[in-house]
Amino acid sequence: MLLTGAEIVVQCLQRENVKYVFGYPGGAVLHIYDAFFQQDQIRHVLVRHEQAAVHAADGYARASGEVGVALVTSGPGATNAVTGIATAYGDSIPVVILSGQVPTAMIGQDAFQEVDTVGITRPCVKHNFLVKDVAELAETIKKAFHIARTGRPGPVLVDIPKDVSAAKCAFHYPETVSMRSYNPVVKGHQGQIRKAVKALREAKRPILYAGGGVILADAADELTALARRLGAPVTTTLMALGAYPASDRQFLGMPGMHGTYEANLALHHADVVLAVGARFDDRVIGSPEHFASEPRTIIHIDIDPSSISKRVKADLPIVGDVRHVLADFLRILDEEGLTAPRETLAPWWERIEQWRARRCLAYEQPADGPIKPQYVIDTLWKVTKGEAIVTSDVGQHQMWAAQYYRFDHPRRWLNSGGLGTMGVGLPYAMGARFARPDAPVVCVTGEASIQMCIQELSTCKQFRLPLKIVNLNNGYLGMVRQWQELFHGGRYSESYMDSLPDFAALARAYGHVGIRVDRPADLQPALERAFTEHANELVFLDVRIDPRENVYPMIQGGKGLTEMILSANDL
Amino acid sequence: MRHLISVLIENESGALSRVAGLFSARGYNIESLTVAPTEDPSLSRMTIITSGSDEIIEQITKQLNKLIETVKVVDLSEAPHLERELMLLKVRATGKDREEMKRMTDIFRARIVDVTDTTYVIELTGNQGKLDAFIQAIDPALILEAVRSGVCGIGRGERVLRA
Ligand SMILES: Cc1ncc(C[n+]2csc(CCOP(=O)(O)OP(=O)(O)O)c2C)c(N)n1
Ligand SMILES: [Mg+2]
Secondary structure, three states, X not given: OEEEHHXXXXXXXXXXXXXXEEEOOOHHHHHHHHHHHOOOOOEEEEOOOHHHHHHHHHHHHHHHOOOEEEEEOOOHHHHHHHHHHHHHHHOOOOEEEEEEEOOHHHOOOOOOOOOOHHHHHHHHOOEEXXXXXHHHHHHHHHHHHHHHHOOOOOEEEEEEEHHHHHOEEEOOOOOOOOXXXXXXXXXXXXXXXXXXXHHHHHOOOEEEEEOHHHHHOOOHHHHHHHHHHHOOOEEEXXXXXXXXXXXXXXXXXXXXOOOOHHHHHHHHHOOEEEEEOOOOOHHHHOXXXXXXXXXXEEXXXXXXXXXXXXXXXXOEEEEOOHHHHHHXXXXXXXXXXXXOOOHHHHHHHHHHHHHHOOOOOOOOOOOOOOEOHHHHHHHHHHHXXXXXXXXXXXXXXXXXXXXXXXXXOOOOEEOOOOOOOOOOHHHHHHHHHHHOOOOOEEEEEEOOHHHHOOOHHHHHHHOOOOOEEEEEEOOEOHHHHHHHHHHOOOOOOOOEOOOOOOHHHHHHHOOXXXXXXXXXXXXXXXXXXXXXXXXXXXXXXXXEEOOOOOOOOEOOOOOOOOOOEOOHHHO | OEEEEEEEEEOOOXXXXXXXXXXXXXXXXXXXXXXXXXXXXXXXXXXXXEEOOHHHHHHHHHHHHHOOOEEEEEEHHHOOEEEEEEEEEEEEOXXXXXXXXXXXXXXXXXXXXXXXXXXXXXXXXXXXXXXXXXXXXXXXXXXXXXXXXXXXXXXXXXXXXXX
16 A cells, blocks of 8 residues: 555654654645644644644653654744754654655755755754655654654654655664664673772772763663662753752762752762763863863763863763663672672761752741742642652743752753743643653743743634643743843843743733732642642743852852852852 | 774665764864775675874774664774875976986886877876875976875785675
8 A cells, every 4th residue: 555755754753653743734744744634643743833843742751751753844933843852863862853844846946945954954953864755654664763863862853855755665673773883882892891890999088970871771771770789979050950869968969060069079079970861061060271270080981982182081981872882880799799888988978968068058037038049849848749750941040940859760851951041941741741650840040041932822712721830930031131240340231031921910911820920929829720720731830039149159160160159259 | 193994884864964963063083084886786895094182083984884874894004005106297397397306206106198299198096195295206397197096005914894
C-alpha cells in the first residue's frame, strides 16, 4: 500500500511511541496536518507561537526523559522555532523538530515563506536533514530520533518540502539504524575507571561534581550510591539539581556564580574532583586560570569527548555514558570490598562544616516588610512538600528557585541553563504537565520573562492545564538591575519596565484564576488555595516582592571560586 | 603549530558547510581546505591545514569527530606523511621573458600546459614551500593569474585512512 509523505510522518511518529506533538500549522505543513486530523493516536497540542512549541517539546523531554516532538511550518514558522531549538541544544535535550519547506522545485527561488531552515539551524542542532525524496523520509525520521536520544542528546531537525509530504511511497519503518559515521561510546575504558576508583579511594579531600549529564543519562541513583559509598561531598550544577537529594547532609548545594559558599570552597580545595556529566562551565568555575591555581586531580566522565579538557585539563578522562561508568565504579568498589565511608575524610568534613556554618543562604522575612523572594520559594517548597516539578525562566527568580527549592529527585527542575532563554518557564511547565499529568507543576517566573511567552496562557486554557505560576514581580529586569547596581555605578539603563499589566486580571482574561499577593502573611494561604480550592485550575500568583533584593552569594564574571561576595556588606 | 588534518566524511550535501561552519563558529584558523570524493563515491576526503596550540588542535579533532557525518579524523602531521598542492600559473611570455620562463619551469620540474604567442600556463605540483619558492623565483610583474588547489595529504607507508 502506498502512503503519502504526510501519512508516513504520522506512521513514523506512532512507531516511535510519540504521544504528543507540539505545533502550529501553515501552508507548507498542510498535508501533514491533514494526516494528523485523520488519526487519534497522537495528540497535537496547538501552541500560540512556534518558539513555545519547541520549548514545550523540550520541557516534555526534560520531564519525561523521552524525545519531545515539535512541528512547524516553513519560513516564519521555522525562524520562530530557532530560539527553542538553540535552547534545547544549549542543554543537550533530545527534541525532534519537523519543519515544512517549500516544494523542492521552488527551493532557492526566494519562494513565499522560504528560508534556508537547514542553514539557519545548522549551528544550533545536533544534526539536521532536508528530505528531498519521499523514499528517504521514513529512514530519515528514524535516524533523527536515534541521533536525538543517543550519545550526547540534542535537537535534530527534519525539513520536509511540501511536495515530499504529498508524494506517495511504500512505507517501511526500519527497526534499527546503523550509521558508520555515528557510534557513540557507551562503556568507559576499564583501565581508566580502575585508576579513577583508586584516586578516589586515596583522596583526602574528594568531591563529586555532577552536571546535567547525570540527569540526561538517568544516573541519579548511581551517583547517589557512589557518593554514599565514598562518604564524599556532592555538588550539583544548576542543570543537575535533583540528581542528588538536596535534603541529604552530603549535599553542599550548587557551585558557581550563585552557588553556596561551601560548594564553591569545597570544589576549589578538593584534592580529587570527580566531574560527572559536567563541563566546568564559565558560570560554574569562573576563571579557568584561577581554578588551575590550586593543584588537584581531575577525573572527568562524559559521553562527549569534546567536553573533556575543553576548559579544564582532565588528569583522568573517561569517555562513556555516565550511568554505565558509575555502575562500573560501584562494581569495582564492591570487588574491592569498600562498603563504608572511611574515617580519613573526617578532617575534610570538619572544614566543610565550618564553611557550611556561614549559612550563606540565610535570609530574614520581616513580618510587615516587603515580601522576600527567598521566603516565597521556601514557602512554595513547604506547601508542595518539595514534590513539585518546578520550571523557571531566567533572572534572579531562577537563581532563588534553584537555591531555595530543595530538589530531592531528578527531572523535577526544568530551566534553561546553557542558553539562558527568558520565556521558557511557561512552555516548559506545559510540556512537563503533559509528561507527568499527575504531578503538581509550578512555574517560577519574573514579570519580564513571563511576558516573552505569555500568549501560552491561551494554550493552557484550551488543554486545561492546571499549572501554578508564581510570578516574582519586582518590577525590574532584576538580574540586569543587580549587575548595574554592582558593576555599573547604579546606572539602571533600561532595566525598569513601566506600565506592567495587572497580571492577575490578565490571567483572568485568559480564563484562569489570578491572585495578587502583597503581604507576607497572605503568601502561604494563597499558595495553599492554589493547590486545594483551585487544584484543577491554572492559578497565576502575582507576588509583589522586594524590588531591591539581590541574589547572593555571587562571584563576579571571570573571578575565581574563592572570590565570593556573600552579601551586600561584602561590597 | 601548523597541522594537517584529514577527514573522511559522508559525501552528503551540507557536509562541507558543517565543517566550514564549525571552524568559523569556534574561531579556529583555516589556512586551506580541500575536498573531493574518494575511490568510494559515498565518501569525501577533506584535508585541512590549520594552526593552534595542542589544546586547540585537540578540540578541533574532537569537534570534527563530533559531526554526525564524520567517519574518521586523523592529524596527519603527527607522523611521516606527504603533502602535495597543485598550482596553475598564467604568465606573460614574450621576448626574452619567454626563454626565462621556460628555463624556470625546467628547474622546478614544472610543465607548460598551455601556450599562446604571449602567454604560458605553467603547472606545478609539490609541497607548499616549493610552490611558494617558484612564485618567489619569477618576476611578479609577469604573473597574470595564479590558482592553487590547496593542500592534500596522505600518510607514508602502512598508515592508511579508510572507513
Ligand atoms: C531572551 C532573553 N533576552 C535577554 C536576556 C537577558 N536577561 C537575563 S535576566 C534578565 C531580566 C529578567 O527579568 P525578570 O524576568 O523580571 O526576572 P528577575 O531577574 O527580575 O527575577 C534579562 C533581560 C535573556 N536572558 N534572555
Ligand atoms: Mg523582574
